[in-house]
Amino acid sequence: MVAAPPKAAPPHRWGFGVFFLSQLVFLLSSVFVVAPFGDTTEDPGLRPAVLLIGLIVPTVLSATVVVVATLVRGNGPRADLGLRWSWADVRTGLGLGAVGIVLTLGASRLWTNWVGEDQATSAVGSLLDDLRLPPVLAVLIFLHLLVLAPLCEELVFRGALWGAMDRLRWSRWSAFAVTTALFAVAHLEPARTPLLLIIGIPIGLARLFTGRLIAAVIAHQVNNLLPALGVLLLALGVIPT
Secondary structure, three states, X not given: OOOOOOOOOOXXXXXXXXXXXXXXXXXXXXHHOOHHHOOHHHOHHHHHHHHHHHHHHHHHHHHHHHHHHHXXXXXXXXXXXXXXXXXXXXXXXHHHHHHHHHXXXXXXXXXXXXXXXXXXXXXXXXXXXXXXXXXXXXXXXXXXXXXXXXXXXXXXXXXXXXXXXXXXXXXXXXXXXXXXXXXXXOOOOHHHHHHHXXXXXXXXXXXXXXXXXXXXXXXXXXXXXXHHHHHHHHHOOOOOO
């Protein structure tokens, strides 16, 4: 007796609203999680902890919105977002991440020459101006930028946003273009938006080529390696501001 093939998961019942809700949660939490601490200039010792909270909490909350939506209105993140482990996807992510590093280094050099070093600095780098962190906090920020932030951002952009377009039968190339553009704009760094567009291309291609999210997460993490390392060295005072 031949076993019946497993049934395909039914279409999920969430759409663009999940993406916009996650962005709203990100923006509101960015304000309200640090507001209770007041002006940290009056207590410089509190500033590193507030910086860590302000970086991690909004990012995690926005991704949590997406995961909860897939559990409540869909089939879970594994089915709805393509969050399935595959060594082939890991290799694809590593390869495209390496390509992304080369593109980022070249584009960053050109962009810095064009706009100047002050305008080319990332938002996180600007927050660390004249700030030295204890080693534990510096390592936590490094791990956030390298591991956690890419995972959360991919859940939102190439997970929820891509999934919403896929549900409406948008083409994969349309989803790639829209997610790449909104990924760059949503960082709210107008001076670096063209650079972020270039950074997002290999990450989006990882999602496009595999149809799953793991490759995009890995590519994003590889691409963040050098910036995260730079922030770590900056926070520890190894390199000057």
